[in-house]
Amino acid sequence: MEAWNLIIGNPVLNVLIALSHIFGGSFGLAIIGLTIIIRLISWPLTKRQLNSTKALQEMQPKIQELQKKYGKNQQKLQQEMMKLYKEAGVNPLGCLWPMLIQFPIWIALYQAIMRALATTPENLLDLAQRLYSWDIVNQAIPLSSQFLGLDLAGQGNIILAIIVGGTMWVQQKMTQAPAVDPRQGSTSRMMLLLMPLMFGFLSLSFPAGLGLYWAVSNIIGIITQYFVTGGWGYLRSRSPSQPTPVK
Amino acid sequence: MKRPKVLLLTVTAFLPLVLVSCIGVGQAASGWSGPTVQDGIIYVASRDGGVAAVNSSNQDVLWFYGMVTTSAGGLACGPTSTPTAIYATPIVDGGLVYVGTYGGQVLALSALARSQNLTFPQQRYGEWEWDCPLNGAKSNAIVAGLLVHEDAIYVSSSNGRVYSLDKEFGDLNWESKVLDETHKKLWTSPVIQGNTLYVNTYDGHVYALSLETGELLAWSFRAEAGFASSPVVYEDHIYGGSFDRYLYAIEIGSNVWMWKFPQEKPAGNWFWASPIVNEGIVYAGCLDGKLYAIEAETGEELWEFDAASPIVTSPVLMDNLLTIADESGTVYVFDVSAEFGDEAVPLRAISIGASVRSPFCAQNGLIYIRGEDNSIYVVDIERGQIVEGWPLSLTAEE
Numbered sequence: 001m002e003a004w005n006l007i008i009g010n011p012v013l014n015v016l017i018a019l020s021h022i023f024g025g026s027f028g029l030a031i032i033g034l035t036i037i038i039r040l041i042s043w044p045l046t047k048r049q050l051n052s053t054k055a056l057q058e059m060q061p062k063i064q065e066l067q068k069k070y071g072k073n074q075q076k077l078q079q080e081m082m083k084l085y086k087e088a089g090v091n092p093l094g095c096l097w098p099m100l101i102q103f104p105i106w107i108a109l110y111q112a113i114m115r116a117l118a119t120t121p122e123n124l125l126d127l128a129q130r131l132y133s134w135d136i137v138n139q140a141i142p143l144s145s146q147f148l149g150l151d152l153a154g155q156g157n158i159i160l161a162i163i164v165g166g167t168m169w170v171q172q173k174m175t176q177a178p179a180v181d182p183r184q185g186s187t188s189r190m191m192l193l194l195m196p197l198m199f200g201f202l203s204l205s206f207p208a209g210l211g212l213y214w215a216v217s218n219i220i221g222i223i224t225q226y227f228v229t230g231g232w233g234y235l236r237s238r239s240p241s242q243p244t245p246v247k
Numbered sequence: 248m249k250r251p252k253v254l255l256l257t258v259t260a261f262l263p264l265v266l267v268s269c270i271g272v273g274q275a276a277s278g279w280s281g282p283t284v285q286d287g288i289i290y291v292a293s294r295d296g297g298v299a300a301v302n303s304s305n306q307d308v309l310w311f312y313g314m315v316t317t318s319a320g321g322l323a324c325g326p327t328s329t330p331t332a333i334y335a336t337p338i339v340d341g342g343l344v345y346v347g348t349y350g351g352q353v354l355a356l357s358a359l360a361r362s363q364n365l366t367f368p369q370q371r372y373g374e375w376e377w378d379c380p381l382n383g384a385k386s387n388a389i390v391a392g393l394l395v396h397e398d399a400i401y402v403s404s405s406n407g408r409v410y411s412l413d414k415e416f417g418d419l420n421w422e423s424k425v426l427d428e429t430h431k432k433l434w435t436s437p438v439i440q441g442n443t444l445y446v447n448t449y450d451g452h453v454y455a456l457s458l459e460t461g462e463l464l465a466w467s468f469r470a471e472a473g474f475a476s477s478p479v480v481y482e483d484h485i486y487g488g489s490f491d492r493y494l495y496a497i498e499i500g501s502n503v504w505m506w507k508f509p510q511e512k513p514a515g516n517w518f519w520a521s522p523i524v525n526e527g528i529v530y531a532g533c534l535d536g537k538l539y540a541i542e543a544e545t546g547e548e549l550w551e552f553d554a555a556s557p558i559v560t561s562p563v564l565m566d567n568l569l570t571i572a573d574e575s576g577t578v579y580v581f582d583v584s585a586e587f588g589d590e591a592v593p594l595r596a597i598s599i600g601a602s603v604r605s606p607f608c609a610q611n612g613l614i615y616i617r618g619e620d621n622s623i624y625v626v627d628i629e630r631g632q633i634v635e636g637w638p639l640s641l642t643a644e645e
Contacts, residue, residue, distance in 0.1 A: 025429070120276040121334060121390050121434060125559065125604070128517050128534045138513070139472050141490040142449045144429045151385060 005130070012108040014132045017116055021140035027117065028147025031109075031209050035216040038105055039224075045101060046221075050228040053175045055090045057233065102217075106210065113209035117145045117153040145209075152209035160211045165200030167218035172196070174225050174233035276349050276388075278332035281560075281606035282615045282623060283339055288358075290337045290344050293639045294621040296330020298337055298346050300358060301623065303615075306637050310361040316350045334390045336606055338400075340414070343373055345400060351379040351387030353402055355417060375417030379404045384431050391436040391477065392606075396458075401444060403433035409446055411461060421461035426454055435477040438485075440499075447474035447487050453497060468497050470504070475517045481524035481543065486531075488518020494531050494539075496546060506546030508539065520561040528583070530569060532558030538571050538579075540591070552591040554579060563609040568594070570614055570628055572603040578614060580628045595631035599624045 015037075016030050023029035039046070062084060070077035085091065118124035124142065131137050145153040150160065172192050203211035226232065280292035288309065289301040297313035314331035332349035339345075344356040357372035368374035379387040384406035391403040399420055402410045407427050411420035426433060427448040437446045437456075443464065444456040451470040456463060472491035479486045484505065485497045492513035496505040508514075508531075515535025522531035528549065529541040534557040540549040556575035563570045567584040579593040601618030608615040613634065614626040624636040 121279070122276065124434075125519065128519065129557070133513075133515070135491070135513070138491050138517075142430055142473055154385065 008104055008108045009111055010130050010132075012105070013112040013115055013130055014134070014137050016109075016112050017131070017140050017143065018134060018136045020116075020143055021136045025140065025144060026147060027143045027145060027152055027209070028150070028212060031113075031147075031152070031212050032216050034109070035213050035220065038102075039217065039220045042101060046224060047228065050225060052090050053225075053233075054229045055088055057175075057229070059084065059088055059090070106213075109213055110206065110210050113152060113207050116143055117209075118142060119153050147212070150208045150212070152212065153207050155205060156203040156208040156211035158204070160208055160215065161200040161203040164203040164211050164214045164218065165196040167215055167222060168199050169193070169196040170235060171218050171221045171225065174222065174229070174235045176234055275329075276332040277330075278334050278349060279604040279619075280333045280617070281336040282608050282617050283337050284608050284610050284615055285339045289615060289623060290339055291617055291623065291639065292333035292335075292337060292346065294330070294332075295639070296332070298333070298344060298354075298356060299639060300344070300361070301639075303625070306623075306635070310358070310364070312354075312356055312361050312367065314348065314350070314352075335392045336608075338393055338395050340395050345393055345395060345414075347389035347391075347393050347402060349388045349390065351381075351389060351404070353377045353379070353389065353393065353400065353412060353417070355414075373415065377412055377417040377419070379406065379410065382406045382408065382425075384425075386432065388432075390432075390434040394437055394439065396439050401437050401439075403436060403446065405432040405434070407431040407433055409433065409437055409444065409456065409461065411458075423456055423461045424463065426452070430473075435474060438478050438480045440480045440483075445478050445480060445485060445499075447478045447485075449473040449490075451489070453478065453485055453487070455499070466500055468502060468504075470495055470497075475519050477521045479521050479524060481529075484543070486522050486524060486529055486543075488520070488522070488531065488533075490517055492517055492535075494518045494522065494529070494541070496529075496543070508541050508546045509548070510546060514539075516557065519557075519559055523562050523564060525564055525583075530562045530564070530583075532560070532562055532571055534558065536573065538562065538581075538591070540583075540587075548589075550587040550589055550591045552579070552581070552593065559604045560606050563607060563614070565609045565612065565628070568628055570607075570609065572599075572607060572614075572616060574602055574604065576601045576603055576618065578603075578616070578626055578628070580631070595628065597626055597628075597631055597633060599626065599633060599636065 016034055019030035019033045020027050066077060066080050070080055115123055115127055118127055145151050176188055176192055199214055277294050278292060282289050282291040287303050289303050292298050296315055297311055299311045300309040302309055315328045316331045317328045333346060335347035337344050337346050342358060346354045355375045357369060357374045360369040360372040360374055368376050381387050386405040388405040389402060394401040398414050400412045400414050407425040409423040413420055426446060427450045430449040435447055437444045442458045444458050445453060447453045451473045453468040454463060455466050470489055472489045474487045475490050476488035483499050485499060488494050493507040495507050498505050514533050517534045518531055519534050520532045522529050524543055527543045529543050531539045536554045536556050538552045538558060542549060554573040556573035558571055559574050560572055567582050569581040569583045570578060572578045576599045578597045580595040581591055582594050599618060601620040601622060603616055604619055605617045612629045614628055616624045618624055622636055622638045625634040627634050
C-alpha cells in the first residue's frame with residue numbers, strides 16, 4: 001500500500017493539485033490537463049495500438065477470404081488467421097494493452113480526486129501527509145469541486161454518462177471491422193454496446209471527476225484515431241458485407 | 248473465440264472496480280470530538296455516533312444518546328444507516344449539553360432527561376433540536392466547534408454560512424450570507440471579540456460579522472492561501488494557520504498581515520490546530536510535528552520542539568504547564584516558565600498508546616483525551632502518568 005502511494009498514488013495526486021493551481025484553481029481543467037499528459041505519455045503504446053488497428057483493417061479482405069474458405073472448420077480458420085496475423089506482425093489482442101496500462105492510472109486518479117477534494121475532514125487531514133513540499137501544491141489547497149455545474153467529488157449525472165458512453169462507442173466503432181460471420185457479428189455488436197454501457201453506468205456510480213477523465217480521454221482517442229488511421233474508419237459502415245475501405 | 252472474448256471483456260470492465268474496492272480511497276467521516284469535563288462528569292461524543300456522560304471517578308456511563316444517519320446507498324444498494332459522526336466537542340452550559348453533528352443538527356440535551364432515557368427532545372427539560380438548512384449547498388454538516396456566548400450559540404456550517412441560535416429555545420437569530428463561495432464550507436469555528444464575530448475561510452478570508460445581526464462589517468482580510476485552523480483573537484490581533492504552511496498574525500482593521508511565521512521559508516506542513524496565546528507568546532502546533540513558541544508582537548521564534556509526529560490538536564495551558572499531544576499518542580508537558588534555548592525540553596513525555604486527533608480537556612492537573620481507538624484516557628501531567636484509560640463502547644439508537 002505504501003509502495004503504491006509512493007510510486008503512483010501520491011505523484012498523481014500532487015500533479016493534479018499543481019495543475020489545478022496552474023489553471024487558476026479549476027480542478028476540472030486540472031483533470032483535463034492530466035488526461036492530456038497521460039495520453040502523451042502513453043502515446044507510443046497508443047500509436048502501436050492504432051497501427052495494429054490499421055493493419056487489421058487492411059487485412060479484412062484476406063480475413064474474409066479465409067472465413068469463406070474455412071467457414072465450416074473453425075479450428076482451421078483460427079489457425080489460418082493466427083498465421084496471417086503472425087505474417088503481418090499484428091497481435092489482435094495488442095489493442096488491450098493501453099487499456100490495461102490505464103487501470104492503475106484510473107485507480108490513482110479516483111483516489112486522487114477523492115483525496116484532493118477532501119470530502120471528509122479525515123480526508124483533508126490525511127491529505128496533509130501526502131502533499132509534496134512544493135509551494136504550488138500547498139497554495140492550491142483546499143480545492144473547489146465545482147466544474148461546469150458538476151460536483152467532481154459527487155456521482156456523475158446522466159449527461160456525463162451519455163457523453164462517456166457515446167464517445168466510447170464512437171471510438172470503438174471507428175476500429176471495429178464488421179464481421180462476415182453472423183455469430184462473430186453478434187459478438188462484435190454486443191461488445192460494441194457492452195463497454196460503453198458499462199462505462200456509462202460506472203460514470204453514474206463513480207465521482208464525476210473520473211467520468212470527466214474518461215470522456216476527455218475518449219475524445220482525445222477519437223481525434224488521434226482520426227488522424228493516425230486517416231478518417232472515421234468503420235464508423236460510417238452499416239452493412240457487415242460492405243466494410244468501409246481504409247483511406 | 249466468443250467465450251474468451253466475453254470473459255476478457257468482463258474482467259477488463261470489473262478489474263478497476265475490484266482494485267478500487269481493495270485499495271480504498273480514504274476515511275469515512277467518523278468524528279474527532281473531544282471530551283468536556285464538568286463537576287466530575289465527562290461529556291464526550293463517541294465514535295459510536297452519540298454523546299455520553301461518564302462518571303470520571305468510576306467510569307460508569309450515566310447516559311448515552313445515540314444517533315444514526317441514514318443515507319441513500321449506491322445504484323445497486325439500498326439506504327444505509329451509520330453512526331452519526333461528531334467533530335464538535337460538546338459544550339455544557341446551564342444543565343444542557345450542546346452538540347453539533349455531521350448530519351447538520353445542533354442538539355441541546357438535558358442531562359436530567361437523558362439520564363431517564365426519555366424520548367428526545369423533552370421541551371419541559373429545555374431540550375431542542377435545530378436542523379441546519381442546506382440552502383442549496385451539497386452539505387450542511389457541522390464540523391467546527393460550537394461557540395456559546397451569552398444567550399446565543401454560533402454555528403459554522405458546511406453550507407458556507409454562520410448561524411446564530413437562541414441558546415434557550417434553539418430559534419434562529421440570524422444567518423450570515425455564504426462566506427466562502429468557492430468551497431461552500433466552513434470547517435473552522437468563529438471567535439468573538441467585543442460585538443464582532445470573526446470567521447476565517449478556506450478561500451483565505453477573515454470576515455468580521457456583527458454579533459447582533461450577522462451582517463458583514465466593513466473590514467475583511469485576504470490571505471495568500473486558505474486558512475486551515477480556526478482563528479484566535481488576542482489583543483486586537485488574529486492568529487490563524489494557513490494551508491500555505493505559514494501562521495499568520497493579522498491586526499484587526501489592517502489589510503496587510505503583521506507577520507507570518509516562519510519568516511524564512513514555510514514550515515514542514517500546515518498549522519492545522521488553532522494556536523493559543525498567553526502573555527505575549529503564541530504556542531502553535533504544526534502537522535510537521537513541531538511545537539513553536541513565537542513572540543506574539545514580532546513573529547520571532549523563541550523556541551521549538553520536535554515531537555516527530557504531526558500535532559493535530561491545540562495545546563492546552565494550565566498554570567505554567569503547557570501540554571501538547573501528537574498524533575502518535577505521546578503527551579508532552581513543558582514548563583513555560585523555564586528558560587529554553589532554541590529547542591525546548593519537555594518536562595514529561597507520556598505515551599497513551601493511541602492516536603490523538605481530538606481536542607483535549609484540562610482540569611485540576613489532569614488531561615482528558617479521547618483517543619482514536621475510542622477510549623478515554625486520563626493523564627496526570629504533574630506525575631507524568633496515565634491515571635486511567637477505558638474504552639467507550641456504546642450502542643446507537645435509531
